[in-house]
Amino acid sequence: MTIAPGTDLASTPLARLAAEGATGALHGHAGALYLADGAVVHAESPVVPDVGRRLTAGGRLSAEAWEEAVAEGGPDYRAGRFLVEHGRLSRGELELCHLSALFDAAYFVLSPPDRSQRAPERFLKEARHWLGPVRPVPVPLLQRELCRRGDLLRRAxxxxxxxxxxxxxxxxxxxxxxxxxxxxxxxxxxxxxxxxxxxxxxxxxxxxxxxxxxxxxxxxxxxAGLVRTPAPGAPAEGGPRARTPLPGPAPAAAVEVSLLYRIRDALEAL
Amino acid sequence: MTGIDGCLAEAMTIPGARGAGLVDWTSGLTLGAVGEGPDGDHEAAAADAAELARLAFENGAFTRAGRAAGPVEDLVVTARGSYHLIRFVETAFDSSVFLYLWLDRAEANLAVALFRLKDLTARLVLA
Structure with a gap:
């Protein structure tokens, strides 16, 4: 599921975009990476909890506060700055939470565990994310980190x-x-x-x-023998993969707004 | 304090500081670094420090010991000529981050450095 050892990272679409200093969104089936001047400024994947989910799950922000930032700051691509300027979060909190979500999503976008999903290759020039830039990540640093994550999983x-x-x-x-x-x-x-x-x-x-x-x-x-390891190639226990929505509080309106942005970006990328 | 860069810049004003970094210990990822890294390499030092941090943080013997059970707060490594300090950052959302500080032992005051690190990590996440 991980980036195979010896993969020539320099030849990937992402590395080429970084070398060109590109700005825009690289879309794939497992999510998207946003670049500004060749650095990664955001990553999102439907299988990875986003910044809003992380901040609201533990009660750091109310669903309303997050929803307000998306609605007020989103149209000008500055929802993140809105949270800091209005005293909802410290700059440090935004950076830590956003970087964690960025590397997490990037891992699934570039090496999806579901092998039927290919790496992203559709690039939408000049696309920006509504959260706004927080702390840009150089592509070589991202690639080194994803290799390290693959190694950690294999070693475990x-x-x-x-x-x-x-x-x-x-x-x-x-x-x-x-x-x-x-x-x-x-x-x-x-x-x-x-x-x-x-x-x-x-x-x-x-x-x-x-x-x-x-x-x-x-x-x-x-x-450690505490959970079962399915046999390779065998159908997973429990039948088809569950598609039921998960319980737990969902900031409904904020999800809708962020979903609309995502749909717009995806349509523009077609 | 202006985010990660402000936190690291302040860490470098601690007497004896040679280098500092903010590290995610789940993988050993360096989120930011300033000054020198031991052996001239921030990323390698971060990976080593992360391994140590994870062992300490996840070990029940440390976290459940005593009456006031709770997570590990600091790690102190003394070596010839150096102190290596790790201070875990407590956040109100899911994270696994620590502030790492490399000190010159001849110039540093361990108590002062620990006190400053505690203050710095608290202010990093204070809105």
Missing amino acids: WPWPEVDTAPVVPVPGAVPSGASGAGPTCGRRAVLEAADGVRTPVQIARALGRSAFATLLDVRRLAA
Whole structure:
């Protein structure tokens, strides 16, 4: 599922756009990367919790505050700056949350776990994202990070089947009682959210958490024998992949506005 | 304080500071760095520091010890000629970030440096 060792990153569409100092959006089936002057300023993927989901999931921002920033700042491509200027977030918080979401989404856009999805290749010149630039990331830094993430997953548990299958806890494998032998904070939350139906990215969405960190936790849980590893090529347990909407509060109006922007960008990219 | 760059610039004013970086410990990604990196390489130092941070942060023996159980706050590594300090950044949303500071041991005051790091990481996420 990851960028294969030896892949010539310099020949990818992204590297060419970086070398040209391009501005616009690189669209693919698994999401989009936005560039400004050849650097990555935003990335989004439908399978990765976006900045709004991350900020509202833990209660850092109310759904209304996020919705207001998208509605007021979005049309001028400055929803992020709106949050900082109106004292809703510190600049540091916006940068940390946005960078985390950017690298997380970029990983899924450039190396989707679902191998039927190809890397992005449609480029829409001059397209900008409504959040606005926060902290641009040079393409070589992004590519080094994505390679490192692929290596971390392989080192944790080299069976990529667990990335896309429903997470099924092994009954009785978790030691009872909160002794030091059990899984730690992040992995414990992942394990508690694993209902035998949700896939790792659905668990990440329910928790408002990094999708990559959740994949890594699932691989470590599989390595520790706490969740099942499906046989390679076998249909995942639990039948077809669940498409049911996840429970949990969704900032409905904000989602609609951001969805409209996304649809507009996708239509323009056709 | 103006975001990551402002935080790192202030970290460099701590007596004895040789280099500083903001690092995501899930993967070892450097989000920003200033000054020198040990061995002249910020990214390699960040990856090593992240491995140490993850072990400490995820280990139940540290986080559940004592009456006031809670996450690890700082890590201090003393080496010949250097201090390496790691201060975890607490955010009200999902994150896994720490501020790393490399100090010249002859010029640094460990207590002062820890106090300043605590203040810096708190103000980074204060609206």
